[in-house]
Amino acid sequence: VTGMSGAAATLDGEAPEHSPPCSPSYDVTGKNKVVTVDGVRVKLQIWDTAGQERFRSVTHAYYRDAQALLLLYDITNKSSFDNIRAWLTEIHEYAQRDVVIMLLGNKADVSSERVIRSEDGETLAREYGVPFMETSAKTGMNVELAFLAIAKELKYRALWQPDGPSFQIRDFVESQKKRPSCCSVL
Ligand SMILES: Nc1nc2c(ncn2[C@@H]2O[C@H](COP(=O)(O)OP(=O)(O)OP(=O)(O)O)[C@@H](O)[C@H]2O)c(=O)[nH]1
Numbered sequence: 001v002t003g004m005s006g007a008a009a010t011l012d013g014e015a016p017e018h019s020p021p022c023s024p025s026y027d028v029t030g031k032n033k034v035v036t037v038d039g040v041r042v043k044l045q046i047w048d049t050a051g052q053e054r055f056r057s058v059t060h061a062y063y064r065d066a067q068a069l070l071l072l073y074d075i076t077n078k079s080s081f082d083n084i085r086a087w088l089t090e091i092h093e094y095a096q097r098d099v100v101i102m103l104l105g106n107k108a109d110v111s112s113e114r115v116i117r118s119e120d121g122e123t124l125a126r127e128y129g130v131p132f133m134e135t136s137a138k139t140g141m142n143v144e145l146a147f148l149a150i151a152k153e154l155k156y157r158a159l160w161q162p163d164g165p166s167f168q169i170r171d172f173v174e175s176q177k178k179r180p181s182c183c184s185v186l
Pocket residue numbers: 001002003049050051052106107108109110135136137138139
């Protein structure tokens with residue numbers, strides 16, 4: 001739930017016949033996830049720091065080469081939110097300069113135990129210029145969207161052309177994200 005997950009992407013060319021262009025499809029096999037965006041298969045290799053956050057030298061090795069990083073906190077746990085600033089400082093120092101970062105406030109389904117307001121996540125994300133949304137691994141809320149947004153951004157960068165269409169990951173996330181129901185807002 002908390003900590004950091006990273007992703008590196010490879011573009012595999014055309015989508016298979018069965019996945020319609022413009023409609024994302026997913027194939028999760030172990031820690032690889034294939035997201036088809038606009039007819040291009042983006043293979044994400046995903047890893048998770050899995051409780052090793054205390055061993056900083058280990059986590060540096062994980063994220064040094066990542067193309068994207070998902071920073072997760074738990075909306076029911078203040079210290080997980082407070083840790084995010086430390087992560088962002090570390091990333092600034094050790095990660096790739098142009099790494100795609102996304103801030104996620106997880107456990108949005110347990111509104112009764114919420115201690116971090118959505119606005120607090122939004123404010124932090126704005127300060128660092130990163131996209132933000134709340135997620136629930138339990139209900140699936142915004143989970144696929146997080147991977148889709150990253151896949152779109154990495155595909156956009158890989159296939160960028162001066163006269164091609166532009167893509168803004170923050171605008172995309174803002175337009176697509178679901179918000180938890182009204183009653184979960186503090
Ligand atoms: N209600 C709810 N529970 C969740 C959600 N996501 C994870 N959990 C639960 O939270 C607990 C901790 O999840 P983990 O994924 O192990 O958390 P973690 O912080 O990554 O832990 P480490 O892998 O040890 O770093 C588990 O019992 C999960 O089932 C969620 O979105 N909603």
